[in-house]
Amino acid sequence: MKIPFWLWLAVGLFITLASSALKMKLFIWVGLLFLAIGIGKMVFEFIFKERKPKEKIIHQQAQQRYYYCPRCKIRVHVAEKFCRMCGQRLR
Numbered sequence: 039m040k041i042p043f044w045l046w047l048a049v050g051l052f053i054t055l056a057s058s059a060l061k062m063k064l065f066i067w068v069g070l071l072f073l074a075i076g077i078g079k080m081v082f083e084f085i086f087k088e089r090k091p092k093e094k095i096i097h098q099q100a101q102q103r104y105y106y107c108p109r110c111k112i113r114v115h116v117a118e119k120f121c122r123m124c125g126q127r128l129r
C-alpha cells in the first residue's frame with residue numbers, strides 16, 4: 039500500500055499537536071516519527087521526479103540513433119546500410 043508523504047505529515051502533525059495539547063510526551067515522539075517519515079518520503083519523491091525527465095531525454099536520443107528493420111524488426115543502427123540479421127537494404 040502506497041501512502042503519500044503529505045498524509046504522513048498530516049498524521050504526524052495531528053499526533054504531535056494532539057499529544058502536546060493532552061500532555062502525552064510519548065505520543066509527541068510518535069508524531070515526530072511520522073513527520074520524519076513524511077519529510078523523508080517528500081525528499082525521496084523530489085529526487086525521483088527530478089531524475090525521470092533526464093531518463094526520458096536519454097531514451098529519446100537512443101531512439102534517434104536506431105531504427106527497426108522492416109523485414110525482421112530487429113533494432114539497427116542508423117549508420118548501417120544493411121540489416122545485420124537478414125541483409126535487408128535499409129536505404
Ligand SMILES: [Zn+2]
Nearest residue numbers: 107110121124
Ligand atoms: Zn532485417
